[in-house]
Amino acid sequence: MLEIKLLRENLELVKTAMQNRGTAIDWEAFQTHDARRKTILCELEELRRQRNHVSDQVARMKRSGENADAIIEKMRDVSVTIKRLEKDLGVSESVIDEIIMAMPNIPHDSVPVGRDETDNPVIKTVGEPTTFTYDPLPHWTIGENAGILDFARAAKIAGARFPLYLGVGARLERALINFMLDLHTREHGYQEVLPPFIVNRKTMTGTGQLPKFEEDLFKLEGLDYFLIPTAEVPVTNIHQAETLDVSRLPITYTAYTPCFRSEAGSYGKDTRGLIRQHQFNKVELVKFVRPETSYGELESLLDNAETVLRRLELPYRVISLCTGDIGFSAAKTYDIEVWMPAQHVYREISSCSNFEDFQARRTNIRFKEKGKKGTRLVHTLNGSGLAVGRTLAALLENGQREDGTVIIPHVLRPYMGGMEKIAP
RNA sequence: GGAGAGGUGGCCGAGCGGCUGAAGGCCCCGCUCUCGAAAAGCGGUAUCCUGCCAAAAGCGGGAUCGUGGGUUCGAAUCCCACCCUCUCCGCCA
Numbered sequence: 001m002l003e004i005k006l007l008r009e010n011l012e013l014v015k016t017a018m019q020n021r022g023t024a025i026d027w028e029a030f031q032t033h034d035a036r037r038k039t040i041l042c043e044l045e046e047l048r049r050q051r052n053h054v055s056d057q058v059a060r061m062k063r064s065g066e067n068a069d070a071i072i073e074k075m076r077d078v079s080v081t082i083k084r085l086e087k088d089l090g091v092s093e094s095v096i097d098e099i100i101m102a103m104p105n106i107p108h109d110s111v112p113v114g115r116d117e118t119d120n121p122v123i124k125t126v127g128e129p130t131t132f133t134y135d136p137l138p139h140w141t142i143g144e145n146a147g148i149l150d151f152a153r154a155a156k157i158a159g160a161r162f163p164l165y166l167g168v169g170a171r172l173e174r175a176l177i178n179f180m181l182d183l184h185t186r187e188h189g190y191q192e193v194l195p196p197f198i199v200n201r202k203t204m205t206g207t208g209q210l211p212k213f214e215e216d217l218f219k220l221e222g223l224d225y226f227l228i229p230t231a232e233v234p235v236t237n238i239h240q241a242e243t244l245d246v247s248r249l250p251i252t253y254t255a256y257t258p259c260f261r262s263e264a265g266s267y268g269k270d271t272r273g274l275i276r277q278h279q280f281n282k283v284e285l286v287k288f289v290r291p292e293t294s295y296g297e298l299e300s301l302l303d304n305a306e307t308v309l310r311r312l313e314l315p316y317r318v319i320s321l322c323t324g325d326i327g328f329s330a331a332k333t334y335d336i337e338v339w340m341p342a343q344h345v346y347r348e349i350s351s352c353s354n355f356e357d358f359q360a361r362r363t364n365i366r367f368k369e370k371g372k373k374g375t376r377l378v379h380t381l382n383g384s385g386l387a388v389g390r391t392l393a394a395l396l397e398n399g400q401r402e403d404g405t406v407i408i409p410h411v412l413r414p415y416m417g418g419m420e421k422i423a424p
Numbered sequence: 425g426g427a428g429a430g431g432u433g434g435c436c437g438a439g440c441g442g443c444u445g446a447a448g449g450c451c452c453c454g455c456u457c458u459c460g461a462a463a464a465g466c467g468g469u470a471u472c473c474u475g476c477c478a479a480a481a482g483c484g485g486g487a488u489c490g491u492g493g494g495u496u497c498g499a500a501u502c503c504c505a506c507c508c509u510c511u512c513c514g515c516c517a
Contacts, residue, residue, distance in 0.1 A: 045474075045486045052486085055498040059442035068497080075497040243434080243471085366471095368434090370453080373472075 001100050003296035008034065017106040020113050020323035032098050033092040040092065044085045047078055053235045054078075101205070102212050105358040107323045108332040110297075114322030120324075120335070126306070127315030129339045130398045138342035139396040140273035143169060145404060146424045160271070161263060161278045163389060166389070168260050168422055172395070172408075173281060176388050177256050180283040180308055184385055188304045190254035190285060195234035197257055198225050203237040206363035208329035208355075215264045218278075227260035231284035232382045236359055239288060243375050244367045250289040250297060253387065257282065273388040275347065281388035287381040288365065291357065294379035295332075298354040302334050303352045305385040314394050315339040317346050331356045336386070336396040349390045352383030 007014055007030070018025050054075050059067040065312045112121055130136075143149030150171025165173050184190040201224050204210045209217060209229060228234055235255050244251070248268040254287040259282050270276035285304060289297045302318065309316045321333040330353035337346035360366070365377040399407040404424040408416055 040475085048487090049485060055442065058497060064440070072497040079497060245434085292466085364482075 001358065002103055002106065002379075003357075003361065004034075004096070004100065007100075010345075014106065017323075018103070020107065021104055021326070022115070022324050024102055025103060026099060028094060033095045035422060037089060037092040039308050040085055040089045042396060044082065044089060045238045047082050047085070048098075051075060051078055063088070066266070087411075093277060099210075101362075104328045105331050105355065107326055108354070108356075110320075111326060112320060112322045113324075115321075115324040117325045119322040120319045121323055122322050123318040123319040123334065125315075127313075127339070127342075128374060129315055130341050131401075132341060132400075134402050136341040136400060139393040140405075142396045142400055143274075143408060144421055146406070148172070149194035151272075158278075160306060161276065161281065163277055168416075168419070169392075171416060172412070172422070173388060175412050176391055176395075177283060178415050179311075180385055180388070180414055181254060181256055183253040183308060183311070184285060184304060188254075190304075191308065193235060193238070193253045195228075195238070195255055195257065197228050197234075197260075199228055199234055199237070200224060201226070203240070206240060207233045207236050207359050208362065209233060212328065215293065216262055218260045218262055218347065228257060230259050230382075231255040231257040231282060232286060235284060235286040236380055236382065237363055239363070239365045241364045242366075244288065244378065245246055245364070246290065246369045248316060248369050249367060249378065250287055250293065251284045252288075255284050255285065255286070257284065262412045274393040277389060280390075281383050283388065285352075285383050285385040288378045289381065290367070291376065291379045294354050294381060296357060297379075298332065298334070298381055300354065301381055301383045302336070302352045305336055305352055305383050308386050308391075309336065309338060309349070312391070312395065312409045314391075314398055314409075316349070327351075327353065329355050329358050330352075334383075336384075338390065339398065340394060340396045341400075347386075347390065347394075349394065353381060355380045355382075383399045394415045 002014065011027075015025075015027065040076060040405070054071055058068045058072060061071075102213050112119065114120065137145075140149060140151065144151070146168070148166055150164045150166055152162035157164065160304050172248070181192055185192050198220065201210060204217070204226050209226075217229060220226070234257070260279050261277075263276060266276060274280070285301055287297055287301060292351055306316070306318070316336055316338045319335050319337060321327075321330075321335060326333050332352055333353040335348050336350035336352070338349040340347045359380045361378040365378050365380070367378050368375045395409065397405050399409070401407065406422040408419055408421055413420060
């Protein structure tokens, strides 16, 4: 969430940012209730001051054995008024709160202004799109031919948009997870964590999935629990309501989790294959950093994610999301897109974002510097490192050969018991 | 699921209706002592909002003792609900 001071002191800046994002806000309601809040609060604090003062007096009189009935009687009215004002204040505050909680982050100055994904500039392209002497097969055909993916049986078990990996396929998925975790922990210095896959409402609100995007989530019937759509949610909330010592920063975590998404509103999109599933695996990177360093940390986070693709020898490109396409909580986002030969397109395989203090304010994560007064909010970042199902899909499509075999990248072979290729 | 105990500041821990934002201790930070360090002594040390102020400092006001309600002139303290932790019993991967 945004700092309310920013809205009061720099409303035009925020309005422009919301416009660039294409988000409509009820500014009138905000201003009405903010003004009302202030009026009530002034009055309320004055009455509370009186009450505190008189209470003190009563205490002193009682101690010295005097009769305080007269002033106690007088305070009765004040007390009633205080209760009434507190109620009124609560109403205005919850209206303000509702508006602010539904308000997205302000994009960083370096974020290109644009309407939708067609306006996202390409930052760089790494590697050349894989070329074939024949029409490359889609990964679902390769996977089904090789007997390592079975979407029909997955549909019997759960329904559409669920994966079933078999044999070498299951092992390859696990190999990818292990390879990514090993890379990030051993070479990039992240600490591995394995968090809960179900979280409560407060946690889901902290990272920004709630209150606005409840329909995108799987909710447990009758309980206030949700399946996580990404490890970002539980991992960022590890330090919920904590004040960290500055010497601990940056804190960097990597986590493997399954991710669950309802994919509401994506009917008919990417219906085949591993691209858009209700359940998929992901290795996530999360950072808690000092504000001064967060944009540098975003670049290194991006590089950490890119390293996975480079080691796997997959061609990819990096784009910068424009103001109209950037996520709710993010101030800046890079997407990494991997080359998918069968569809002849680059597909998102990682999303790396700096949230600045947006999530830190919601989750109340601060840090304290020695010798300095007060605390400051940390900046949080996260990125996929990478989406595992999509990575496997990319490996199948890019590594396929005309005879139906798929070459396993060198870095994965130790994780596959030395296996060099998948044969149908 | 049944029975009990408990949630207080960075940490430990006292308080159980009024002079308590909270004793005492630890940690940490200054200073004294020392060639330096340790020890000892002295002092300081929560957060958020807000008013005065250009700002900082400073001074003033409000809030915060798991969360939310209630009782009361007044609540860390009493009552209710919820959340969490711990112990014992049962069940269970």
